Amino acid sequence: MTAQWTLSLLLSACLFRASCSAPAIPRPPRSLHPVRGFNNSGGSLSVDLPMALRVFSVDYHHVQAPFEIVLWIMLASLAKLGFHWSGRLPAVVPESCLLIMVGLLVGGVIYGVRHSAPPTLSADAFFLFLLPPIVLDAGYFLPGRLFFENLGTILWYAVVGTLWNVLGIGLSLYSLCLLAPGSLGDISLLHCLLFGSLIAAVDPVAVLSVFQEMHVNEQLRILVFGESLLNDAVTVVLYKLFESFLRMPSVSGLDVLLGGCRVLVVGMGGLFVGLFFGLIAALTSRFTSGAQVIAPLFVFLYSYLSYLTSEMLHLSGIMAIVTCAVTMKQYVEANVSERSNTSIQYFLKMWSSVSETLIFIFLGVSTIQDVHMWSWPFVCSTLLLCLVWRATGVLLLTAVVNKLRRNTVTFRDQFIIAYGGLRGAICFSLVFLIDDFPKKRLFITTTIVVILFTVFVQGMTIKPLVELLDVKKEKGALPSVSEEIHSRLIDHLLAGIEDVVGYWGQHYWKDRFDQFNVKYLRRILIREDHQACSSILRVYQELERQEQRGDEDVPPPVVPRSLGRPLLPQEMDSIRCILSTNLQNFSNKQTAAYSRHTLHQDAGTRKPLHRHQSLEERSTINTQGEDGEFHDSRRVRSGLSRSHTVCSVSPRRLLLDSSAPAASPQIADPRTAKKKLAFVLECEKQQ
Numbered sequence: 001m002t003a004q005w006t007l008s009l010l011l012s013a014c015l016f017r018a019s020c021s022a023p024a025i026p027r028p029p030r031s032l033h034p035v036r037g038f039n040n041s042g043g044s045l046s047v048d049l050p051m052a053l054r055v056f057s058v059d060y061h062h063v064q065a066p067f068e069i070v071l072w073i074m075l076a077s078l079a080k081l082g083f084h085w086s087g088r089l090p091a092v093v094p095e096s097c098l099l100i101m102v103g104l105l106v107g108g109v110i111y112g113v114r115h116s117a118p119p120t121l122s123a124d125a126f127f128l129f130l131l132p133p134i135v136l137d138a139g140y141f142l143p144g145r146l147f148f149e150n151l152g153t154i155l156w157y158a159v160v161g162t163l164w165n166v167l168g169i170g171l172s173l174y175s176l177c178l179l180a181p182g183s184l185g186d187i188s189l190l191h192c193l194l195f196g197s198l199i200a201a202v203d204p205v206a207v208l209s210v211f212q213e214m215h216v217n218e219q220l221r222i223l224v225f226g227e228s229l230l231n232d233a234v235t236v237v238l239y240k241l242f243e244s245f246l247r248m249p250s251v252s253g254l255d256v257l258l259g260g261c262r263v264l265v266v267g268m269g270g271l272f273v274g275l276f277f278g279l280i281a282a283l284t285s286r287f288t289s290g291a292q293v294i295a296p297l298f299v300f301l302y303s304y305l306s307y308l309t310s311e312m313l314h315l316s317g318i319m320a321i322v323t324c325a326v327t328m329k330q331y332v333e334a335n336v337s338e339r340s341n342t343s344i345q346y347f348l349k350m351w352s353s354v355s356e357t358l359i360f361i362f363l364g365v366s367t368i369q370d371v372h373m374w375s376w377p378f379v380c381s382t383l384l385l386c387l388v389w390r391a392t393g394v395l396l397l398t399a400v401v402n403k404l405r406r407n408t409v410t411f412r413d414q415f416i417i418a419y420g421g422l423r424g425a426i427c428f429s430l431v432f433l434i435d436d437f438p439k440k441r442l443f444i445t446t447t448i449v450v451i452l453f454t455v456f457v458q459g460m461t462i463k464p465l466v467e468l469l470d471v472k473k474e475k476g477a478l479p480s481v482s483e484e485i486h487s488r489l490i491d492h493l494l495a496g497i498e499d500v501v502g503y504w505g506q507h508y509w510k511d512r513f514d515q516f517n518v519k520y521l522r523r524i525l526i527r528e529d530h531q532a533c534s535s536i537l538r539v540y541q542e543l544e545r546q547e548q549r550g551d552e553d554v555p556p557p558v559v560p561r562s563l564g565r566p567l568l569p570q571e572m573d574s575i576r577c578i579l580s581t582n583l584q585n586f587s588n589k590q591t592a593a594y595s596r597h598t599l600h601q602d603a604g605t606r607k608p609l610h611r612h613q614s615l616e617e618r619s620t621i622n623t624q625g626e627d628g629e630f631h632d633s634r635r636v637r638s639g640l641s642r643s644h645t646v647c648s649v650s651p652r653r654l655l656l657d658s659s660a661p662a663a664s665p666q667i668a669d670p671r672t673a674k675k676k677l678a679f680v681l682e683c684e685k686q687q
Contacts, residue, residue, distance in 0.1 A: 075106070076357040094210050094459045096360050096424075100452070103364020110365070117369040121362035126429040127317075130355045132307050134205055135318055136300075137352035138229060139325030140344075146222040149506065153223060153401050153409075157417075158230035161393050162200060166238055168389040169382070170196030176381050184378060187439050190251075194242040195443055198431055199386060199450060201235035202228040203424025205356050210422065210459045217472040220413045224420050232426055233318040237266045239430055240314075246435070270316030271323050277306035278327025282525040285328075285335040289527060295336040296344045299328060330517075331525040359425045366428065367448055373441035382446050383453060386421075394418040412469045419462055422454045423447075 060067075079102045083095055110118040147154070170193035177184040177192065207228045211221055241259045245251050281302035288295040303324045310320035333341055394417050402408040409417075431447045434440055495511035498504065 072358065072361075073354060075102075076354060076361055079361065080353070080357050092460075094455075094463075096206055096210065097456050097459060099357055099360035100364040100455060103361040104367060105364075106361065107365035107368035111368045117371070118365050120366040120369065120432070121359070121425070121429065123429040123433050126359070126425060127311075128308075130359055130425075132304055132317075132321055133348070133351040133355045134208075135229070135307075135321050136303050136325050137348045138204060138208065138225070139322035140299075140329055140348055142322075142326055143218070143222060144326065144329075146218055147226055148510070150219065150222055150226065153405065154226035154230060156397055156401050157223065157227040157394075159234055161227070161397055162231050162234040162238070164393040164397070165200035165386075165389050166193065166196045166235075168196075168393070169200060169385050170194075172385050172389075173378070173382065176377065180377060183375060184439075186437075190242055190246050191437070191439070194239065194246065194434065195431075195446075197235055197238040197242055198427050199382065199423065199447060200231075201423065201426045201430070202231045202421045203426050204228040204232060205359055206422035206424035206455055206459065207420060208356075210462060211420065214463050214466050215473050216416065216466060217474050219407065219409075220416060220471070221474070223409070223413075224417055227417075229318070229322065233267060233270070233316045234263075235426070236318070236430070237263050237316060243434075266314070266316050267319055269313065270310045270319030273310045273313070273315060274306050274320035274323030274325075275327055277302045277309070277320070278324040279525070281324070281328045282331035282335070285332045286525060286527050288336060292337050292340050295332075295340045296347065299332060299344050300347075303328070331522070334522075334526045363425060363428060363451065367452075371441045372445045372448075373439070374445060375442055378442060379446045379449050383450055386423075386450060386454075390421045391418040412471050415469065416462070416466065416471060419458060419465065422459060423451045424455070427451060 076099075079099055080095070083090060083098050086098075089098070107118045170189075173196065174187070174189050174192040177187045204225065207224055211224060241262060245255070245259070248255065281298055284298050284302070285295060288298070303321055306324040307317040307321040310317040332344075336344075394414050398409050398414050398417075427447050428451060431444050434443060491507055491510065494505075495507040498508040499511075
């Protein structure tokens, strides 16, 4: 594997050297026909001889761009493959750290061969080609239940926490610049706020690569990942806002108010754009039953189109693609086949993994360059301020949100949230977009130092800290069908309780949306042949998809040692046959399901259940009433099915009552008594 890495490095270095040193050679004409031209000596027409046919030729400039792209992707894939074959190294060093080290090595080789700075990761390439696959994968496989249950806390951390960090870091750095007017005096307040907005961005790529290897509990993971995902959208909006302020001659209070409105419009605009394209993608997938081959293509096209449309309208592309992915997943999986679902899942995982690997390698490559400017006070203060303002923000915001949460965020989880604020490629890409001014190179150097410190130091020590603090881990297996059904039952009961007491909580609104989804959206966006699928069957299918996908973030379940003998293959086959037959019979039943929304609609048409009466009560009624009333009661009872006898008296009591003296000659009929005795014996056998 080391030889393959060395060969790839030397090949890429030679290609870069050839691309820079080789002069552009005009391509010869491909025609072999004689070409008439003027002779220089006499000026008359002459016939030039055809050029000689070449057996072998090299035309690298014709394939330079795609060839180098393929080489970079191949290098990233080989580096990722070598990481997983490196023994116990992945248990100590995160994958992102090793990929950055590979990038540093590649950048050093290129710099030594060319004697100039290696190519850097451009902002357009990052935001338009590398970031969308990662965000799409995160949104499509987002655990919806956990995300929406903690949505208030995630928004609290992402919006208020980002503003806290941006203003705190920016104002503190400006105070430092005022204290050192000699070396940092030319940095204005808006430049400090602009730098604070980009350095406060918690990178979801780095967070995912580290937290996937620790298997922390679901609540902690969704808080950190959701905050980093939405934090990027807020950071990019604030960066563009301060960049607009820098280009204005003066900033007034009205401009600040309009800037706040712009932040809201950009975020909500991206949300609605993603929702629109997600619904259009779901509606399109409804008509792909005859062309299942191209069904996965619509998932990628509509999601990427939502991102590009938001960027074209200067809205939040991250919010758009996340919303589009979450919306599509609810309906596209029900419309397309299982093979198409598998294709979508594996292609998204492959695409995001390659993009993530390329980002970390280019981070290392771009570090080797000639544009660095060093300032010990500014670099060290920035690094310290990032840690301090992150920690204080998490502590203060969690103290407020814990008063409203039932499941409070513990102090250990708060420490991991504060310590897990890793910076990555978003900071690095945004710092290169700053307009040229004297201290831009200082901003670039400081950003690289913060990224390397958070990825290497915090990323390598967070896993031992999780073990040391004994942070709660997630369970080692996927949830079973019974667990999912019981959790949905609890949600339904809580929604009913909230509805009764008049409290509009999260369960109430979730139940309202489920009712609207089943009544309208699923009928419009899902094909007719998939409409009658029961909720239990849908839960089973979703768990089957998770098991087939083989989530890397879920550790393998620990199977307890069985005390009995192992089952034979014939017994396993018979069990599978029984389960599949019962599940098929259950899905084929068209039994009406009752809920608190539909119970009152048919309450008037349902027959009331009559309580069984003992022989003494019936004889009393018969003696007090008329014979016609008694016959009417017998006809009513004979119309009841056996399913209505769940509230009846026990057969033993009925047998004792039958031994009592009859008050009516009709009850003493031997045929009636014989039928009653046969029914009692049948009930005894069933018990």
